[in-house]
Amino acid sequence: MAIVAQTTKFSKIAWPVLAWMVGLLFFFPIFWMVLTSFKTDADAVKPEYLFWFKPTLDNYLNMTENYDYWRFARNSVITSVFATVFTLFVGIPAAYAMAFNPSRATKDVLMWMLSTKMLPAAAVLYPMTFLTKSLGLFDTHFLIIMVLSLINLPIVVWMLFTYFKEIPKDIIEAGKMDGVDTLGEIKEILVPLAWGGIASTALLCFIFCWNEAYWTVRLTTTEAATLSKLIEGNRAPEGLFFGRLSAVSTAAVGPIVVLGWFCQKQLVQGLTFGAVK
Amino acid sequence: MGRISLENVTKTFGTVEVIPPLNLTIEDGEFAVFVGPSGCGKSTLLRLIAGLEETTSGRILIDDQDMTEVPPSKRGLAMVFQSYALYPHMTVRKNIAFPMRMAGIDEAEQEKRINAAAAALNLTDYLERKPGQLSGGQRQRVAIGRAIVRDPSAFLFDEPLSNLDAALRVGMRIEISEMHNRMATTMIYVTHDQVEAMTMADKIVVLQAGVIEQVGSPLDLYHRPRNKFVAGFIGSPTMNFITGEEATKRGADTIGIRPEHTEVSTTEGMWKGTVGVAEHLGSDTFIHVHDTGLAETFTVRISGDIAVRHGDTVYLTPQPDQIHKFGADGLRIE
Numbered sequence: 001m002a003i004v005a006q007t008t009k010f011s012k013i014a015w016p017v018l019a020w021m022v023g024l025l026f027f028f029p030i031f032w033m034v035l036t037s038f039k040t041d042a043d044a045v046k047p048e049y050l051f052w053f054k055p056t057l058d059n060y061l062n063m064t065e066n067y068d069y070w071r072f073a074r075n076s077v078i079t080s081v082f083a084t085v086f087t088l089f090v091g092i093p094a095a096y097a098m099a100f101n102p103s104r105a106t107k108d109v110l111m112w113m114l115s116t117k118m119l120p121a122a123a124v125l126y127p128m129t130f131l132t133k134s135l136g137l138f139d140t141h142f143l144i145i146m147v148l149s150l151i152n153l154p155i156v157v158w159m160l161f162t163y164f165k166e167i168p169k170d171i172i173e174a175g176k177m178d179g180v181d182t183l184g185e186i187k188e189i190l191v192p193l194a195w196g197g198i199a200s201t202a203l204l205c206f207i208f209c210w211n212e213a214y215w216t217v218r219l220t221t222t223e224a225a226t227l228s229k230l231i232e233g234n235r236a237p238e239g240l241f242f243g244r245l246s247a248v249s250t251a252a253v254g255p256i257v258v259l260g261w262f263c264q265k266q267l268v269q270g271l272t273f274g275a276v277k
Numbered sequence: 278m279g280r281i282s283l284e285n286v287t288k289t290f291g292t293v294e295v296i297p298p299l300n301l302t303i304e305d306g307e308f309a310v311f312v313g314p315s316g317c318g319k320s321t322l323l324r325l326i327a328g329l330e331e332t333t334s335g336r337i338l339i340d341d342q343d344m345t346e347v348p349p350s351k352r353g354l355a356m357v358f359q360s361y362a363l364y365p366h367m368t369v370r371k372n373i374a375f376p377m378r379m380a381g382i383d384e385a386e387q388e389k390r391i392n393a394a395a396a397a398l399n400l401t402d403y404l405e406r407k408p409g410q411l412s413g414g415q416r417q418r419v420a421i422g423r424a425i426v427r428d429p430s431a432f433l434f435d436e437p438l439s440n441l442d443a444a445l446r447v448g449m450r451i452e453i454s455e456m457h458n459r460m461a462t463t464m465i466y467v468t469h470d471q472v473e474a475m476t477m478a479d480k481i482v483v484l485q486a487g488v489i490e491q492v493g494s495p496l497d498l499y500h501r502p503r504n505k506f507v508a509g510f511i512g513s514p515t516m517n518f519i520t521g522e523e524a525t526k527r528g529a530d531t532i533g534i535r536p537e538h539t540e541v542s543t544t545e546g547m548w549k550g551t552v553g554v555a556e557h558l559g560s561d562t563f564i565h566v567h568d569t570g571l572a573e574t575f576t577v578r579i580s581g582d583i584a585v586r587h588g589d590t591v592y593l594t595p596q597p598d599q600i601h602k603f604g605a606d607g608l609r610i611e
Contacts, residue, residue: 173329174362178423179350179379188375192366 030253037246044242059247067230069251076226076252078141079216080209083148087156087205088198090149095160096186100172110161113154121214132219139220147219148209156205163197164190203263210256227252278340279430279463280305281326286335288321288487295321296487298335303431303465303480305340308457311467312474313484313510319467320435322484326465327356327433339430350379355424359436361416363408363423369395370404373422380427387426394422397456414445421456431463438473450477471511475499483507505607508533514563514578516601519571529602529610536563536578538599543585546592550575552585566591 036044038055063069098106129138137143167190175189191198213228220229231252234245281303288296295318303309311319324330326337328349337345344352355376363372373394377387395401398418408416417437424432434453438446454477457464468474474481475495483490483498483506491503495511502508508516516533524532540546541564550569555562562583566575577593585591602610 168360168362170358170360170362171364173349174356174358174364174423176329176349177327177354177356178376178427184379189364193364 030257033246033253034250035246036242037250039243039246041241041243044246059243060251062244063247063251067233067248069230069248072225072227072230073251073255075141075144075224076210076228079144079148079224079226080206082141082145083152083209084202084206086145086149087152088202091153091156091160091201092186092191092198094157095164096190098157098161099164099167100169110158113157117154125218128215129218139223139225141224143219144216144224144226147215148212151212151215152205152208155208156201159201159204160194160197163194163201166197167193199263203259207256207260278305280338280340281431281463281465282336282338282341283322283326284336284338286322286325286337287333288318288325288330289333294487296325299487299489301482301489301492303463305463306461308454308464308466308477308479309482310474310478310480311465311482311484312469312471313490315469317484318487319469319484321487323356323433323435323465323467327354328352329356353430354433355427355429355431356433356435357417357420357424357437359439361408361413361420361440363416363419365408368405368407369400369411369419369422372408372419373404373426376423376427390426391422394425397425398422413441414449417441417449421453425456425460429462431465434464434466436467436469438468438470446473453477472513475511481511483510501609502533502601503609505531505533505603508601508603508609512536514576517572517575521571523571524602527600527602530605531603531607533601533603534595535599536576537580538596539575539577540594540596541577541579541583541585542592542594543589544592546594548575548593550591550593552587552589552591554587555583555585557582564591566593569593 035051037059038057039049039053040056040058043049043053098110132138132143171189171193172185175185180188210226211228212226213232216226216228217232220226227248231245231248234241234248283299283301285298285300286296287294287298299322311322313319321330325332328344328347332345335345336343339352339354364375367375370391373391374387377390382390391404392401395404398421400415400418400422403411403415403419408419411419417440420437437453438449441449450473453464453466457477466473466477478495480492481495481498482492485506490510491498491507493501498507498511502511505518509518512535514536516535517539519532519534520530524530548569548571550566553565553567553574555564559582560580562579562581562585564577564579564583564585566577567573569575575593604610
């Protein structure tokens with residue numbers, strides 16, 4: 001009994017301590033970035049101003065006044081929202097078909113979709129650049145929306161497929177008997193039933209779109225450039241301006257952190273959906 | 278109207294033929310029960326009629342109209358599923374209203390039918406609840422309500438009582454039978470429970486491996502089973518089968534004797550045996566007799582109670598006019 005009591009007491013202290021340590025470890029870079037964003041570029045690299053420094057908003061003011069932050073932010077919102085909507089628009093019917101009308105090829109199709117994620121992006125960088133330029137799509141919202149959609153489509157279909165598989169087939173068939181067509185099944189039955197899963201998929205897709213940097217940096221210049229491009233643009237031949245860079249980065253990740261914070265319950269619920277019966 | 282005919286209907290999954298060519302007619306207003314062991318194709322047959330499975334070949338006629346290629350919702354049929362298949366995100370009211378909403382029936386008429394169905398099924402107090410807040414029996418009533426309001430030409434039931442406990446099952450069985458008497462609409466009911474089949478059906482269709490073994494009234498099947506399979510499947514406890522000398526001297530390959538058609542005595546009788554287990558139910562006693570030299574276990578059912586226990590010697594005598602004879606091909610010999 002004494003050993004059990006001791007073990008329980010140890011667990012009660014050790015696990016929270018460990019959890020806090022891991023949590024702080026993960027949080028530290030964010031904290032550091034936010035802290036640095038309030039330093040001048042000169043202070044940012046001086047060890048004596050590590051924690052004690054005179055905070056300034058210059059980097060943020062500079063960012064909005066000189067770098068046109070809002071245009072980049074608007075592009076990020078437009079491309080991420082439309083790419084998420086489009087991905088769901090294609091992904092929901094695709095996952096529905098595979099979950100409720102599977103054929104012998106369904107598993108192969110799912111694997112094939114996932115396998116496209118295994119292709120290194122760099123391998124198609126030049127063909128993509130030449131192709132989009134020759135089609136006149138380079139640096140357009142349309143291109144970025146399409147690229148973000150296609151990048152995320154496999155993972156979205158996989159996630160939705162997993163959620164839809166949890167819905168009893170009988171309910172969909174009851175819908176068929178009750179007179180709904182395929183579109184009605186999706187609208188009236190599937191979407192309301194899988195709402196939690198769809199919402200967390202949408203959220204995750206939005207986060208992926210927002211954070212995407214490889215293509216958004218390389219396939220845009222000004223018109224469709226997103227916040228990733230703005231961050232990347234703070235690199236100069238003289239080196240990195242840590243203060244400015246941190247401010248831009250904070251302003252870029254801020255909205256997504258806030259969104260994630262408010263939706264964390266939904267997100268965790270969605271990601272663990274189906275894990276426990 | 279609700280006359281359903283299957284003409285040379287077949288169903289194949291890949292290379293496996295689940296339903297070989299099958300012909301069957303269910304008359305308007307009839308209560309037909311498809312019964313058979315698991316995997317016999319009874320649910321597949323029901324789903325073919327519903328349109329939830331495509332027929333590989335053959336025709337399905339409803340009121341003499343070819344419905345083989347018609348989608349489920351346009352066949353005028355309503356189905357009640359084993360799992361109830363209610364829409365969990367909708368209230369009872371919305372669940373029942375759903376097929377009417379899809380059919381474009383005006384709201385006043387919807388309300389009228391919902392209230393009538395709810396009153397008939399004792400659901401009036403639960404209309405604003407969601408399925409998750411209901412018991413199994415209430416959920417099944419909602420599923421039936423959703424079927425009733427469509428005013429279908431036939432109801433299809435796919436093992437609707439399997440998920441209910443024994444007491445509730447008996448109650449729902451009677452409710453469905455009463456509903457059939459009241460509505461006089463064609464009903465097709467799939468079950469693996471032969472008691473449900475015997476108590477509810479006008480017509481029983483016994484299936485094995487997708488093949489109809491016999492079609493007939495419950496008592497017809499009980500008294501005159503066409504073959505050994507039907508004889509063994511219908512009746513509880515199951516029929517005792519005896520081969521060898523006892524069968525040969527009666528001009529058969531196998532003889533079948535129902536447990537309730539055997540008399541038991543502790544002093545004299547045709548066959549001697551030892552009591553293995555005696556199950557005293559009060560109203561009946563089931564005695565499982567060993568060492569008869571006829572079969573490994575010979576089951577007897579007698580009305581009321583009898584003072585026998587494990588290890589007692591008993592004598593069994595079959596009622597001579599209740600011995601069923603079967604040939605080497607398993608078919609009944611008259």
